[in-house]
Amino acid sequence: MGLFDGVEPSAPTVKTEVPGPKSKEQIADLDKVFDTRAVNMLTDYKASIGNYIADPDGNVLLDVYAQIASIPVGYNNPYLKEAMKSDEVVDSLINRPALGNFPSTNWASILRSGLLKVAPKGLNQVFTALAGSDANELAYKAAFIWKRQQQRGGYNVDFTEEELLSSMNNQSPGASELSILSFKTAFHGRLFGSLSTTRSKPIHKLDIPAFDWPQATFPLLKYPLEEHVEENRKAEQDALAEVEHLIKTWHLPPAAVIVEPIQSEGGDNHASPEFFRGLRELTKKHDVLLIVDEVQTGVGATGKFWAHEHWNLTTPPDLVTFSKKAQTAGYYFGNTELRPNKAYRQFNTWMGDPTRALLFRAIIEEIEKNDLVSKTARVGDYLYGKLEALATKYPGQFLNLRGKGQGTFIAFDNPKRDEFVKKAKSFGVNIGGSGASAVRLRPMLTFEEKHADILIDALERIVKSFA
Amino acid sequence: MGLFDGVEPSAPTVKTEVPGPKSKEQIADLDKVFDTRAVNMLTDYKASIGNYIADPDGNVLLDVYAQIASIPVGYNNPYLKEAMKSDEVVDSLINRPALGNFPSTNWASILRSGLLKVAPKGLNQVFTALAGSDANELAYKAAFIWKRQQQRGGYNVDFTEEELLSSMNNQSPGASELSILSFKTAFHGRLFGSLSTTRSKPIHKLDIPAFDWPQATFPLLKYPLEEHVEENRKAEQDALAEVEHLIKTWHLPPAAVIVEPIQSEGGDNHASPEFFRGLRELTKKHDVLLIVDEVQTGVGATGKFWAHEHWNLTTPPDLVTFSKKAQTAGYYFGNTELRPNKAYRQFNTWMGDPTRALLFRAIIEEIEKNDLVSKTARVGDYLYGKLEALATKYPGQFLNLRGKGQGTFIAFDNPKRDEFVKKAKSFGVNIGGSGASAVRLRPMLTFEEKHADILIDALERIVKSFA
Numbered sequence: 001m002g003l004f005d006g007v008e009p010s011a012p013t014v015k016t017e018v019p020g021p022k023s024k025e026q027i028a029d030l031d032k033v034f035d036t037r038a039v040n041m042l043t044d045y046k047a048s049i050g051n052y053i054a055d056p057d058g059n060v061l062l063d064v065y066a067q068i069a070s071i072p073v074g075y076n077n078p079y080l081k082e083a084m085k086s087d088e089v090v091d092s093l094i095n096r097p098a099l100g101n102f103p104s105t106n107w108a109s110i111l112r113s114g115l116l117k118v119a120p121k122g123l124n125q126v127f128t129a130l131a132g133s134d135a136n137e138l139a140y141k142a143a144f145i146w147k148r149q150q151q152r153g154g155y156n157v158d159f160t161e162e163e164l165l166s167s168m169n170n171q172s173p174g175a176s177e178l179s180i181l182s183f184k185t186a187f188h189g190r191l192f193g194s195l196s197t198t199r200s201k202p203i204h205k206l207d208i209p210a211f212d213w214p215q216a217t218f219p220l221l222k223y224p225l226e227e228h229v230e231e232n233r234k235a236e237q238d239a240l241a242e243v244e245h246l247i248k249t250w251h252l253p254p255a256a257v258i259v260e261p262i263q264s265e266g267g268d269n270h271a272s273p274e275f276f277r278g279l280r281e282l283t284k285k286h287d288v289l290l291i292v293d294e295v296q297t298g299v300g301a302t303g304k305f306w307a308h309e310h311w312n313l314t315t316p317p318d319l320v321t322f323s324k325k326a327q328t329a330g331y332y333f334g335n336t337e338l339r340p341n342k343a344y345r346q347f348n349t350w351m352g353d354p355t356r357a358l359l360f361r362a363i364i365e366e367i368e369k370n371d372l373v374s375k376t377a378r379v380g381d382y383l384y385g386k387l388e389a390l391a392t393k394y395p396g397q398f399l400n401l402r403g404k405g406q407g408t409f410i411a412f413d414n415p416k417r418d419e420f421v422k423k424a425k426s427f428g429v430n431i432g433g434s435g436a437s438a439v440r441l442r443p444m445l446t447f448e449e450k451h452a453d454i455l456i457d458a459l460e461r462i463v464k465s466f467a
Numbered sequence: 468m469g470l471f472d473g474v475e476p477s478a479p480t481v482k483t484e485v486p487g488p489k490s491k492e493q494i495a496d497l498d499k500v501f502d503t504r505a506v507n508m509l510t511d512y513k514a515s516i517g518n519y520i521a522d523p524d525g526n527v528l529l530d531v532y533a534q535i536a537s538i539p540v541g542y543n544n545p546y547l548k549e550a551m552k553s554d555e556v557v558d559s560l561i562n563r564p565a566l567g568n569f570p571s572t573n574w575a576s577i578l579r580s581g582l583l584k585v586a587p588k589g590l591n592q593v594f595t596a597l598a599g600s601d602a603n604e605l606a607y608k609a610a611f612i613w614k615r616q617q618q619r620g621g622y623n624v625d626f627t628e629e630e631l632l633s634s635m636n637n638q639s640p641g642a643s644e645l646s647i648l649s650f651k652t653a654f655h656g657r658l659f660g661s662l663s664t665t666r667s668k669p670i671h672k673l674d675i676p677a678f679d680w681p682q683a684t685f686p687l688l689k690y691p692l693e694e695h696v697e698e699n700r701k702a703e704q705d706a707l708a709e710v711e712h713l714i715k716t717w718h719l720p721p722a723a724v725i726v727e728p729i730q731s732e733g734g735d736n737h738a739s740p741e742f743f744r745g746l747r748e749l750t751k752k753h754d755v756l757l758i759v760d761e762v763q764t765g766v767g768a769t770g771k772f773w774a775h776e777h778w779n780l781t782t783p784p785d786l787v788t789f790s791k792k793a794q795t796a797g798y799y800f801g802n803t804e805l806r807p808n809k810a811y812r813q814f815n816t817w818m819g820d821p822t823r824a825l826l827f828r829a830i831i832e833e834i835e836k837n838d839l840v841s842k843t844a845r846v847g848d849y850l851y852g853k854l855e856a857l858a859t860k861y862p863g864q865f866l867n868l869r870g871k872g873q874g875t876f877i878a879f880d881n882p883k884r885d886e887f888v889k890k891a892k893s894f895g896v897n898i899g900g901s902g903a904s905a906v907r908l909r910p911m912l913t914f915e916e917k918h919a920d921i922l923i924d925a926l927e928r929i930v931k932s933f934a
Contacts (some may be wrong), residue, residue, distance in 0.1 A: 030575040032582055033592055038567040038808035045562040045571050056572050067565040068816045080561040085552070089560075090511055094547040095825060096794060098534040101507040105523050108497040116500055130597040131817060135660050141675055148674040164669040170677035174669065178676060190815050191604050192660030192678075202631045202641065203811050207615040208608055209678055209719075210637035211659075217685055252676075324816065327563060344506035344670050346762060348657050349535045350598060355822075359560060428713065 002448040003370055004050030011454060012052070012428025013060040020057030040065075041333055041430060048075035051444055051451050053098040053430050061425060062454050065432035069442035073366045077446075083362035092354040099128070099351040100344075110354055112233035114361030115330070118299075120306050122316030123332040125339075128352025132295035132323035133189030138346065139319045139331040140180050140193050140256065143289045145340045147255035150287070155341050156325050181243065181288075183218040185435065187265035189294055197258055200266040200435070214250040216243045218263060218273050223400040236275040240282060247286045256289035256318070257282075261307035262403075263295035267435020268411030270402050273311040276446070282311050289318040291331075294424065299325035300367060300445045303377030303407030310406070325445075327363065327396055328356035346449050372445040373407075380407035383441070383452040387412065390460060397463040399437075408447055413437040420462055427458040427465075469915045470837055471517030471541055478921060479519070479895025480527040487524030507532075508897065518911055518918050520897050528892060529921050532899035536731070536763050536909035539792040540833045544913075550829035559821040566595070566818040567811075577821055581828030582797070585766075587773050589783030590799035592806075595819025599762035599790035605813065606786045606798040607647050607660050607723065610756045612807045614722035615643050617754070622808050625912065641764040646678065646719040647926035648710065648755075650685040652902065654732035655725055655760055657865030664725055667733040667902070681717040683709045685730060686738050690867040703742040707749060714753045723756035723785070726751075728774035729870075731763035735878030736904020737869050740778040747780050756785040758798075766792035767834060767912045770844030770874030777873070792912075793832065795823035839912040840874075847874035850908070857927060864930040866904075875914055880904040887929055894932075896927040 004010075019027060023042040027247035030036050039060075051074060053063040063071075073080065088106070097104050104110075115126050126140070129135040136390070149155055160173075167174025182188060182197035189195065189203055196211040198204055219235040222228035247254055259279060263269035283290040297307035299322070304310055308317060316334060323329035330352060340346050367373060384404050391398035396415065403410035414420045417437045426430040434440040445449065469475075480598060486494060490509040497503050508528075514521035520530040530538075540547065550556070555573070564571050571577075582593050596610070598601040616622055627640075634641025649655060649664035656662065657671055663678040666670055686702040689695035714721055723934050726746060730736035750757040764774035766789070771777055775784060785799060790796035797819060834840060851871050858865035863882065870877035881887045884904045891898040901907040910918065 023657055025571060026575070030570060033575060034570070035567075035594075035732060035806050035810075035813070036570070038814055040568040043564060043569045043571055045558055045564065047563065053569070068568060070563065072744075075562050076558070077561060081557055084557045084560045090548055090551045091543070093551045093556075093822070094544060095512040095515065095542050096534065097510060100502075100505040100535065102508060102510045102520070103497060103501070104507060105493060105511050105719075108493070108500060109750060111500050125917070127502075130600075131815065133815060134598070134601060134658060140659075141657075144676065145674045159673055161668070163673060166670040167669045167674075168666055170663055170672075170679055174673055175677040190608075191601060191661075193657050193658065193676075196637055196659075196838045199635055202626070203809065205634040205637075206626055206630060206641055206812070207612045207643045209611065209660075210634075210642040211676055212637055215636075241572065248732050258789065281686065290743075314469075339502050341796045342670065343502075345673070346502070347505055348598065348600065349537055355560070416824065 001447045002450065005014065008052050008200040010051035010061055012062050013058065014426060014428050015058040018055060018059055018425040019100070020055065020059065022056040026056060045075065050074040051446055061428055062451060063430045064447070065430050065440050065454060066442050066444050068432065069301070070324040071301055071444050072327070072363050074444055077366065079366045080359065080362050084359065087354060089358050092358060096350065097354065098349050100347050104354060107354065109427055110357050110361065114357055114364060118305055118364055119332050120308065120316060120320045123320060123334040123335065126330050127346065128328065128330040128334050128351060128357065130350070131329050132321065133191045133194045135260065135295065135321040135323055135329040135331055136188045136293060137191055137193045139291050139321050141346060142319065142333070142340070143180065143256035143291065144178055145345055146289065146338055147178055149337070155337055156240040160322050173283040176254045178253050179213040181214045181216060181254040181257045183263070184215050185257060185263050185266035185269055187263070188261060208417065212252060214246040214254065216246055218269055219275060221270060221350055224404055228439055234370055236271060236278070240275065240278045243279065244282055244286070247282070247288055254288050257295055258291040260293045261297045261302070261310070261453060262406065262409060264440070265434055267441050268402060268438045268440050276308065277313060278310040280315065280317070290343065291319045291321065292317040293321050295321060295323045298322045300373040300376055301325070301407050301442065302409045303373065303405070305373055305388055327359045328353060367445060376407040376445050376447070379449055379452060380410065380448055381405070382449050383408060383455070384410055386452060386456045390456065394463045407444045408441055411438045413442045414439055416466060423462050423465060424458060427461045429455060429458040469917065470913045475519050477760040479529050480525065481893060481895050482525040485526055487526065489523040489717050493523060508811055512542065512625040512903045517541040518913055528895055528897040529918060530897045531901060531908050531910040531914070531922060532897050533909050533911050535899065536768070537791040538911050539766055539794070539830050540839065541911055541913040544832045544833065547826065547829050551622060551826065556822060556825050559825060562716065563817065564821065567814045571821060574821065577828065581824055581831060585772055585831055586799050587775065587783060587787045590787060590801040592801065593797055593799050593823065594813065595795065595797040597817070597820060598796050599788065600658045600661045602762065602788040602790055602796040602798055603655045603725065603760060603774055604658055604660045606758050607869050608813060609786065609798070609800070609805050609807070610647065610758065611643055611645055611754065612812055613805055614645055614750055616804070622804055644719050645722045646680040646717060648681045648683060648713055648721040648724045650726060651682050651716050652728070652730050652736055653727060653912035654730070665921070677720060681713040681721065685736055686742060688737060690869055697832055699739070703738060703745070707742065709747045710746065711749055711753070714749070714755055719753050723758050725758040725760055727760045728764045728769070729749060729876060731874065731907070732901055735869060735905045736906050743775065744780060747782065747784070751782065758786045758788065759784040762787050762788060762790045765874065767790045767840040767843055768792070768874050768909065769876045770840065770847055772840055772870070794826045795820060806810035834912060843874040843912050843914070846914055846916055846919060847877065848872070849916050850922070851877055853919060853923045857923065875905035875908060875910045878905045878907045881906055883933060890929050891925060896922060896925040896930045
C-alpha cells in the first residue's frame, strides 16, 4: 500500500515542453525581481501531490529529485498538513523565540519527542540551526572551541589577556590557527567556513575568499565493486594515509575531519564501511573530531535513518549534522565537553526554529507509522536490480551504477548527462545530476515499486532516444 | 488606541524572582538536552500577549527586549495568527521549495506584495536568506563576485583556467584576496565570514579562525551631542579618514564596507547622518560597495522603516541586509550587476523561506494598517523626553542618553549595568544590555505612551533601589 494510493496520479502527464508557454511567461515576470537563471521548473505546489510535481502548463512529473533531496514524505502530505494547522504551530510561527535567551516552556518536549527521538546512537544532545551550511559551520565552531580548550590545558582553563585582545583583531592566538580537513569533491555548504571545505565545483567557490584548509583525496571507487576489490581497497588505504599525513603535517592543524557518508553534490561518490571505520580510528588516534555531514544522506533515503549506521562503528561520530529532509537543521553530539566552557560562545538570535522542529516531529511520526525507512531499503533493492538489468541491456549508458544496499540513494554516470537530465522531463520524470557526469536518484521516502517501474521505463526511453 | 487595548494587562505582575521555582525546575530539565547557560527567562508564549512576556511562575513583564529586538507587532498578535492559519501558509510549510531551482508559481507575488513593497528606495531586487548572519555573508559574496568581475575586466569576461583550478585549492587568484571592511565594536553575525567582521566582544570570536580583514574606528560620540559638536565632528572626520586609508592601503583590498546605522549589539553607538553620507561618498569614490546592515535597526523601530532613511542619501546603499523583526532575512539591491554573471554562483538549497516571507507580509500589513512606524517615532520622542527628565533627576544613572529622534531605539549607560538589567525584572520589566555598559531599549512597534510610563516608573525604582 502506497501512502498516496488513490490520490496521486497513476502516471506522469506531459503536455508541453518544460518550461511550457505559461511557465515561460511567469518565469520572465519573476526574473524582474529574482534571479531565475537556475530555474529548473516553475512549480505549482498546490497541484503537486505525493511523488508528483506539477507546473502551470499542466505537466505532472514523477519527481525523483524532490527539491534537491529535501522533500521527505511527499508533496501535500495529509498528515503534515493536519500537523501544521495545530495551535502549537501557529503559536510558534507568530511568537518566534530567541531560543538561547528565552526558550519556550515546550522546547524540551519538542526536542525529546522529535529531534532527539531519532538522534544517532551515542549522541544525546542537539544544537539547532537553520540550514545545512550553518549547521556545518556551527559544528566547526564547536570543534575549534573544543580543540583550543584542550590545547589550553582543559575545559576550565581561562583565556589569556593576549587571547582576548588578539581575537578582536582576527589574529592568533585569539583567532585560532586551526583548520577543518575535508575531502576532494566534497560539498558542505556555501558560507565562508563551509565553502572553504567544499571542493565540488569551481562555480561554487570562484572569487570568494577561503581559508587555507587541507583536503584529502576521497577514494574514487571503480565499478562494479566486485571486479575491483583490491584496487578499491588500495584507494581507500591511500586516502586514509593521506588523511593521516595531513593531520600530522598541515600548517594549520585540523580540529576536525568532516565527511559525507556518500559525497552527494560532488558526484555520488561512495566508500566502504571499512574506510569510514578507518577514518574513525584515525581521528581518535590523533585526537581530532569526526564530523559526519548527513545533510543529504540523513532521514532514511539510504535505507537507514542515518547513513552512517551502515558503518557499524564501535564509537559514534563526534558530531552529526543534518538538514534537508529534516526540514530543520543542526548538529547532534554526545560529549558534554562539546558544549563550550562558557555561555554565549555558541549562540545567535534564533538558534533554530521551533516551527520547523515541530514539522520534523510530524515527519518522524509519518515515517515511523508507515515504516518508510525499511520500505525505502526494500524499494531501493528493487530499483537497483532493475537498473542493473538496464545497464546490461544498454552498455555505456548506465555506467558505474552505485548505491547497492543504500536504499534509493542510487546513481549512475551517463556520457550525455546534461542532455539525459533535461530530456527526462519529456518522458515524465524530474531528475537531477551530481558531479560532472552522474545522474542522481533522490526519490522521497514515499517512493514505491510502482514508481520505480515508471522511472525505469522513462530511463529506457531516454537512452533509446539517444540511439 | 493601542493594538492590544483590553487584551493585554494594564501593568506587569511580579510573583516570584525570575527564574522562579517552576522555571528553575524546567530549566534544569531542559539543560539535559540543550545548553541553558544563556537562558534569561523561560517563556510561556501562550500566556504572553502584546508587549507583555510571561513565565511559568506567573510573572508577566513589560518586554522592552522583545526576543533580542526581533518581535515586531506583539506576542500573539491576532492579525498574524489569522494570517498564519491560511492554506497558503500551510502549503508553504509542508511543500518547502528549493527556490532557485523550483520556485513556486506564487513566489513573484509573495515578493511583490511583501518584501519588495518595503524595499529601501532605489533597491528593487531581493535575495532571500534565513538569518542575519547568512544575509550578511551572502551580501559579502555578492560584493566579492562583483569586485572580481570588475577587476577581470567586466561582467561578461570569463574565468581563466588558473582561476578555475586555484579556486578548488582555496588559493588565489581563484579564491580572491579581497576583504570586507567593518568597524570596531560592530556586530554582523557569527558565521566565519560575518564573524570576521564582528568586533563587539571577544566571547563571540575566541578560538574561531578569522580572515585578516580591516577594521576602522567607529566614531565614539560624546553626549549630550549639543555640548560636543566640534569634538564629535572631528571624531567622525577622523573615522572617515581611517576608512579611506584602509581602503587605499590594506593588503587585502576591501570589496565593500559594512556598517550598522546604529551599532546595536556593540553598545548602541550612533553617528550623524553627515558621517554616513561621507561614507557613501568615500565608497563611491573608491568603487567599493556600501552594505548597510539593518538586521537590528530595520522594520520601524527608529521611527523610519529603514534606519538609513534618516541619512537623506543622494544615492542609495548598494546592499541593505535585514532579518529579526522581518522574521525572514536577506539583502536588497538595485544594481543588476550585483546579480553574478553566471547562474549557481549565489545559490543554496532553500534560498529563503516562503512561509516567513508570508509572515513578513502580514507584519507589513499590520504595520501599515496601524501606522506603527510614525507611531513609534511619536512614542519614541515621548519616551526620550521622560528619560531626559530622569537623567536630570538622577545624575550618573542615565549616562550618555542617546537615540533622540530615532524612535524607541534609545539607550543609556549605567555604571552597574548588569545589576540594572537583572533588577529590572523585579520591577516588572524585561530589558536588555548592549556593549560593556549600555541599557538598550528595544520595545516592539506596539509600544505606546502608557507602556513608556510604566517603563519610566520601573527605571526610576531601579535606580532608587541602588541608593
